[in-house]
Amino acid sequence: MNISYLIYQAERQRGVTEQREADILAGELAASIAKAGRAAKAAVRRASGNRPQAPVIPGDDLIPELSSRR
Numbered sequence: 744m745n746i747s748y749l750i751y752q753a754e755r756q757r758g759v760t761e762q763r764e765a766d767i768l769a770g771e772l773a774a775s776i777a778k779a780g781r782a783a784k785a786a787v788r789r790a791s792g793n794r795p796q797a798p799v800i801p802g803d804d805l806i807p808e809l810s811s812r813r
Contacts, residue, residue: 757765
């Protein structure tokens with residue numbers, strides 16, 4: 744790897760179209776990572792079955808006015 748070329752690339756100013764292309768690529772990468780995360784979350788949810796979640800605060804489900812909001 745040529746370290747001086749990497750330093751040159753980091754220091755030089757990008758043109759408008761070059762910056763736009765970099766932004767588009769970064770957005771596409773973020774979208775694909777988010778899509779993979781959602782798919783993984785759905786797979787975990789399917790594998791675990793639809794078990795009810797435990798209350799956030801222990802005993803929270805015993806208070807009628809708080810449990811009716813869920």
